[in-house]
Amino acid sequence: MTTKSIDLSLEIWRQKDSRTTGVFESYQLKSISADMSFLEMLDVLNEKLTREGLDPVAFDHDCREGICGMCGAVVNGIAHGPEPETTLCQLHMRHFCNGDTIVIEPFRSRAFPIRKDLIVDRSALDRIIQAGGYISVNTGGAPDGNAIPIPSATAELAMDAAACIGCGACVASCPNGAAMLFTGAKISQLSLLPQGRPERKERAMAMVSAMDKEGFGNCTNERECEAVCPKGISIRNIARMNREFVKASFFG
Amino acid sequence: MQLKSNVPEGPLAEKWDKHRFSTKLVNPANRRKYKVIVVGTGLAGASAAATLAEQGYEVSSFCIQDSPRRAHSIAAQGGINAAKNYQNDGDSIQRLFYDTIKGGDFRSREANVYRLAQVSNNIIDQCVAQGVPFAREYGGTLANRSFGGAQVSRTFYARGQTGQQLLFGAYSALSRQIKSGKVTMHTRQEMMELVLVDGQARGIVTRDIISGEIASYSADAVILATGGYGNAYFLSTNAMASNVTAAWRAHRMGAGFANPSFVQIHPTCIPVHGSYQSKLTLMSESLRNDGRVWVPKKPGDTRKPGSIPEEERDYYLENKYPSFGNLVPRDVASRNAKEQCDAGKGVGSTQLAVYLDFAEAIRRDGEATILKKYGNLFQMYEKITDSNPLHEPMMIYPAVHYTMGGLWVDYNLMTTIPGLFAIGECNFSDHGANRLGASALMQGLADGYFIIANCIADYFGSTNPDKVSSTLPQFVDARKKCQDRIQKLLRGSKNGPQGKLTVDDIHKELGILLWDHCGMARNKEGLEKALAKLPALQEKFWKDVYIPGKGKELNQSLERAGRLADFLEFAEIIIRDALAREESCGCHLREESQTEENEAKRDDVNYSHVSVWEYQGDGQEPVLHKEELTFENVTPSQRSYK
Numbered sequence: 036m037t038t039k040s041i042d043l044s045l046e047i048w049r050q051k052d053s054r055t056t057g058v059f060e061s062y063q064l065k066s067i068s069a070d071m072s073f074l075e076m077l078d079v080l081n082e083k084l085t086r087e088g089l090d091p092v093a094f095d096h097d098c099r100e101g102i103c104g105m106c107g108a109v110v111n112g113i114a115h116g117p118e119p120e121t122t123l124c125q126l127h128m129r130h131f132c133n134g135d136t137i138v139i140e141p142f143r144s145r146a147f148p149i150r151k152d153l154i155v156d157r158s159a160l161d162r163i164i165q166a167g168g169y170i171s172v173n174t175g176g177a178p179d180g181n182a183i184p185i186p187s188a189t190a191e192l193a194m195d196a197a198a199c200i201g202c203g204a205c206v207a208s209c210p211n212g213a214a215m216l217f218t219g220a221k222i223s224q225l226s227l228l229p230q231g232r233p234e235r236k237e238r239a240m241a242m243v244s245a246m247d248k249e250g251f252g253n254c255t256n257e258r259e260c261e262a263v264c265p266k267g268i269s270i271r272n273i274a275r276m277n278r279e280f281v282k283a284s285f286f287g
Numbered sequence: 288m289q290l291k292s293n294v295p296e297g298p299l300a301e302k303w304d305k306h307r308f309s310t311k312l313v314n315p316a317n318r319r320k321y322k323v324i325v326v327g328t329g330l331a332g333a334s335a336a337a338t339l340a341e342q343g344y345e346v347s348s349f350c351i352q353d354s355p356r357r358a359h360s361i362a363a364q365g366g367i368n369a370a371k372n373y374q375n376d377g378d379s380i381q382r383l384f385y386d387t388i389k390g391g392d393f394r395s396r397e398a399n400v401y402r403l404a405q406v407s408n409n410i411i412d413q414c415v416a417q418g419v420p421f422a423r424e425y426g427g428t429l430a431n432r433s434f435g436g437a438q439v440s441r442t443f444y445a446r447g448q449t450g451q452q453l454l455f456g457a458y459s460a461l462s463r464q465i466k467s468g469k470v471t472m473h474t475r476q477e478m479m480e481l482v483l484v485d486g487q488a489r490g491i492v493t494r495d496i497i498s499g500e501i502a503s504y505s506a507d508a509v510i511l512a513t514g515g516y517g518n519a520y521f522l523s524t525n526a527m528a529s530n531v532t533a534a535w536r537a538h539r540m541g542a543g544f545a546n547p548s549f550v551q552i553h554p555t556c557i558p559v560h561g562s563y564q565s566k567l568t569l570m571s572e573s574l575r576n577d578g579r580v581w582v583p584k585k586p587g588d589t590r591k592p593g594s595i596p597e598e599e600r601d602y603y604l605e606n607k608y609p610s611f612g613n614l615v616p617r618d619v620a621s622r623n624a625k626e627q628c629d630a631g632k633g634v635g636s637t638q639l640a641v642y643l644d645f646a647e648a649i650r651r652d653g654e655a656t657i658l659k660k661y662g663n664l665f666q667m668y669e670k671i672t673d674s675n676p677l678h679e680p681m682m683i684y685p686a687v688h689y690t691m692g693g694l695w696v697d698y699n700l701m702t703t704i705p706g707l708f709a710i711g712e713c714n715f716s717d718h719g720a721n722r723l724g725a726s727a728l729m730q731g732l733a734d735g736y737f738i739i740a741n742c743i744a745d746y747f748g749s750t751n752p753d754k755v756s757s758t759l760p761q762f763v764d765a766r767k768k769c770q771d772r773i774q775k776l777l778r779g780s781k782n783g784p785q786g787k788l789t790v791d792d793i794h795k796e797l798g799i800l801l802w803d804h805c806g807m808a809r810n811k812e813g814l815e816k817a818l819a820k821l822p823a824l825q826e827k828f829w830k831d832v833y834i835p836g837k838g839k840e841l842n843q844s845l846e847r848a849g850r851l852a853d854f855l856e857f858a859e860i861i862i863r864d865a866l867a868r869e870e871s872c873g874c875h876l877r878e879e880s881q882t883e884e885n886e887a888k889r890d891d892v893n894y895s896h897v898s899v900w901e902y903q904g905d906g907q908e909p910v911l912h913k914e915e916l917t918f919e920n921v922t923p924s925q926r927s928y929k
Contacts, residue, residue: 052841068561072671075563082791085835085844088783093843095353097526099566101667102451103357118670125670150497151841158474161354165466169459170418174338174736177409177416180443181373184427193420194445197452201356230418 039069041133045080047092048140053148059138069129073116074099074106076128094153101125101265104200107207108153109140114204114263122202122265142207146214146250157203159249160217166245167238168221170230183229196223198266205260205268211252216260218246219276220268226279236283243280288543288901290914293697294398299920300380303402306698307741311748318343321747322506324491326478326533328355330450330457330728331711332512334735337460340469342740347504348461349473349493351528356458359514359526360731363450364571364664366432366442367414367728369407374431378439380404385921387726390436390616391691391719392873392889393923394546394897396916398698399716406737407729411443413736417456421445432660434724435572436616436928442725447571447663453728457735473504477846478533479769481509481540481707482761488537488707489755492765494773496846499839501769505757508706508743511537512735515690515712517550519854519861520806521791521798523687524556524569530850531857534694534713538857542702543899543912545695545715547857548865551722551874552807553688554620557671558640567686568671570643571664572724575613577648577657578681580604580620582641586631592642592680603627611928618721618874618887619928621685625807626885628684635682644680685807689727691718691874692864695899695914699742700734703899706752708742710734715897720873773838776848780834787833790847796824797851797858805865810878814866821862825855860900860909867911870894882925891923 043064050057064083067076074096081091097105101122108123110116116126131137139153147155197220205216222239225231231238254273261270295306313321321344325336328350336348350358370383384404388395411429415421421443422430431440445452464470473493480492482503490505516531517523538544555570581600588595603623605612615623624641627633634640649657654677658665665676672682694702694709696716701708711731718726756762780787804817828851836842871880871887872894880888896913903909 068563070560070673071563072565075565078565078791079563082789085789085833086784088835090835091844093841097352097357097528098359098362099527100362100524100568101670102448103352103359103361103526104354105352105357120666121670125667127670127673129673154841157353161356161462161472161474164356164459165462169463170416171463172413172416172460173341174334174413174460174740175409177412180371180411180415180421181428183415185423186427187423187425190420190423193418194422194452197420197445197455198448200451201354224420225418228418228420230416 039129040066041069041128041131041135043067043131044136046136046138049092049152050149052151057149067128069127071128072099072124073110073126073128074124092153093151096124099124102200104202107142107202107204109142109207111138114142114208115265120265120267142203144206144212146212147203147206159251160201160203160214162249163214163218163242163245164221167234167241170225171234185229189227193224193227196220196227196268196272199268200266202265204263204265206251208259208263209252210257210259211255213254214246214251215254215273215276216264216268216270218242219272222276222279223272226275235279239276239279239283288703288899288912290543290695290703290899290912291697292396292914293699294396295698299397299401302398303405310741310745313744313747315343319345321345322347323508323510323743324349324504324506325510325512326491327358327512327514327713328458328461329358329360329512329514329711330454330731331713331735332358333454333457333461334732335510335512335710335739336470337457337464338736338740339743340464340467344743346464346470347473347506348470349476349478351475351477351496353474355461355472355474356455358454359529360454360728361451362526363728364447364569365434365573366444366449366725367410367453368434368441368725369411369443369729370404370441371408371411373429374440376439378441382439383407383441386437387717387723388719388921389926390723391721392887392926393719393895393918394872394916395717395719397918397920402738403717403730403733406733409737410729410732414453414456417459419445419452419456432573433576433614435575435614435620436723444573447573447661450728453732457732478513479536480765481537482765483540483704484755484759484761487705487752490757490762492769494769497841499837499842501766503757503762503766505755505762507752508708508746510708510710510739511694511713512711513713515693516854516857517687517690519797519858520687520801521794522559522564522567524553524567527566530853532850532853534709535853535857537694537702537704537707539902540704541902542704542707543695543901544692544860545897545899546692546864547861547900548805548868549691549720549874550687550861551617551689551691552621552685554617554624554685555643555683556686557668558635558637558682558684560637568667569686569688570668570681570683572617574643574661574664577660578613578643578645579647580613580641580643582627582632582634592634592644601632608928615928616721616723621807622876624685640682640684642680643683645676646680649677689722691715691720691722695897699745700739701742701746705750706746708739710739720875773845776845776852777834777838779830779832784833788827788831790832790834790844790851793824793828793832794851794854797855800824801858801861805862808876808878809865811866814862818859818862818866821859828852828855863909864898864900867898868894889923889925895923
């Protein structure tokens with residue numbers, strides 16, 4: 036492990052609440068350990084701001100191990116920052132250099148209103164899942180887990196899609212503000228598995244229409260979502276969603 | 288305080304069936320008349336809310352995060368146990384029951400643990416039906432792996448993200464019920480108070496995290512699924528928002544708190560590396576299937592691991608516990624790591640770490656196989672430490688992870704307050720003094736999917752509660768209590784931060800106090816010292832803490848301060864509980880009570896009980912009650928993993 040430390044200039048988006056206009060503010064940080072995570076660097080800043088009687092920067096975070104999907108910000112123009120397949124909480128300061136200026140702003144999208152500073156409202160993603168991102172099975176009465184054999188390769192493909200953490204980086208990075216990687220991942224997971232097949236048509240129609248209703252855009256194959264996805268979700272899932280949707284629309 | 292376990296009569300294997308037959312039911316058409324509040328949306332909370340709504344109850348679900356999908360169950364990596372015996376290696380409900388009760392060092396209730404083992408198989412079926420992509424064999428059947436404390440392969444998994452996938456299953460079931468209108472979802476709400484009417488739990492008070500508004504909600508029963516309190520130690524593997532507030536507020540209203548000192552310290556975490564550190568990251572126990580734990584034989588050996596020849600390495604777990612080897616239970620593995628480091632054999636810059644080495648497994652199975660099993664864990668490790676476990680051994684050290692203690696519940700998962708239920712990690716019921724790996728997910732889902740709905744029906748069927756509204760004075764008072772408390776927290780901050788401390792300054796101090804005196808090894812002297820230091824720390828908090836901002840706005844410092852205020856009060860019963868239990872058991876090692884081989888030495892004559900604490904008021908000493916544990920089906924033995 037390194038014990039290097041660096042000095043940084045930060046440009047952070049500050050916005051009091053949804054109604055107020057935001058602005059970038061500049062902050063200086065000295066002697067930041069390269070072993071710190073990005074959020075720990077923000078903790079250090081917030082402790083400093085608090086001691087100076089200033090308002091600390093509000094940001095969402097929870098598990099700090101890259102799985103809950105709560106954290107996220109656009110760092111130097113890239114959602115979750117420069118490291119591939121890394122959430123903001125797992126980004127470490129060793130990837131920055133002494134004297135760097137880091138610009139930090141919230142995930143911006145029409146469907147994600149800003150609540151304060153770096154905190155946005157991503158409840159639109161929940162509503163897409165509520166539209167059909169499930170298999171309609173009540174508790175109890177499920178057949179034995181081994182009753183339906185599922186080829187290992189299929190289970191793995193479904194797992195690749197199911198790994199989505201719902202952070203919304205795909206939306207923030209898409210020039211169209213599309214949530215198609217997010218929606219495609221759930222539709223893929225459930226349509227690949229035999230358990231999800233009975234409802235595949237209704238699911239595709241309902242989830243795509245919920246996506247449109249929430250104000251998300253559509254995919255024009257920019258692949259920005261795939262590039263920033265902290266879980267490496269492939270845009271093949273968007274293709275699979277499109278196939279599911281087309282099949283459902285024509286043959287529904 | 289009456290501690291009636293309400294364990295049904297009859298042979299162990301028939302208790303749950305008999306109980307379900309003898310308890311009251313609510314007719315499907317009448318269920319819509321009952322409102323249930325579920326606080327928390329982890330495995331237990333989400334599965335309970337979904338299941339109750341499916342059955343027809345009106346459910347209000349609350350979570351602290353922006354979405355129910357983010358609860359900390361999501362971070363569980365390794366797997367979930369079930370007694371399916373798909374591997375034909377001798378597993379059975381009886382064996383899962385025995386392993387769990389033995390793993391807990393015979394400090395849990397037989398009937399609860401047996402029921403857990405019984406419903407474990409239904410959980411797997413349910414999750415498969417929901418579309419959880421469990422790992423499969425090439426023939427298409429479900430795959431299993433081994434976990435600590437068991438000699439059979441009974442753990443089901445979805446790569447290193449089992450908790451995530453199970454949570455998404457429960458979240459999808461919950462989402463379906465939100466869509467149907469049977470569940471009203473309240474996100475970004477923190478429970479601040481429990482409301483009692485005529486001694487029954489009838490509602491909660493919440494603070495909206497975005498607006499700071501205080502609101503109250505009424506219901507016919509309240510279920511707490513608010514997880515564990517590991518963050519009392521500041522550094523733990525818990526998520527940042529995990530806290531004791533909901534459980535502690537319920538405790539202050541009369542809910543007994545059981546075994547608060549039973550805190551699991553997980554052996555395989557990434558070691559601490561700086562004072563700025565905000566949390567510790569767990570590396571799944573499943574890594575111990577293929578990783579070998581070792582330290583240099585010579586104390587103070589600072590050579591790189593690759594330069595230390597085989598004969599100069601001490602694979603201490605394999606040597607000391609030949610039959611379980613690296614897969615001994617968590618408490619045993621943690622204590623041994625501490626022992627090695629205390630003897631000066633720790634590695635890394637702080638010398639508070641041991642190696643977990645995959646070199647032999649890679650030679651045996653190849654890199655591809657190892658990466659298929661643990662790829663995401665290796666990646667996570669490398670991101671944090673900048674070191675690749677394929678090329679050099681991991682460095683690991685124990686960290687606070689899970690709390691076996693929690694609100695006391697009877698067989699019906701009801702606390703000592705009628706109408707208040709506690710499920711998942713929030714209760715104390717199934718893991719005794721030590722939880723086995725892959726059993727937390729099992730318990731959360733067992734409680735939520737398969738147990739709580741029966742308990743709720745029985746409660747409604749037998750008490751038929753009157754309707755209440757949140758305009759009752761009890762609700763008004765509770766809201767006021769909450770507002771006053773927020774004002775009290777902010778009171779000292781009017782004149783700015785000069786000469787003041789931040790919330791984290793004090794939380795770190797509390798963490799060190801607990802870790803040093805109430806961590807992996809405890810003794811009377813240290814515990815008494817910690818207990819004596821606590822009031823000054825509490826006073827310092829209320830006098831010197833500076834909280835910026837206001838109550839009626841998004842204020843993350845205020846949120847943390849409120850949680851810390853409760854941790855500071857709660858810490859007293861952690862310490863008192865450890866002090867009162869003058870034996871060693873599971874996670875709780877009292878240095879005064881050890882075998883000749885330095886293993887935990889139980890004292891079944893004097894301590895075969897659950898310790899339950901009753902709140903007596905601010906500044907009053909809490910009262911200890913005991914629920915005696917009787918073992919009719921197993922004989923408590925000195926655990927041996929040799």
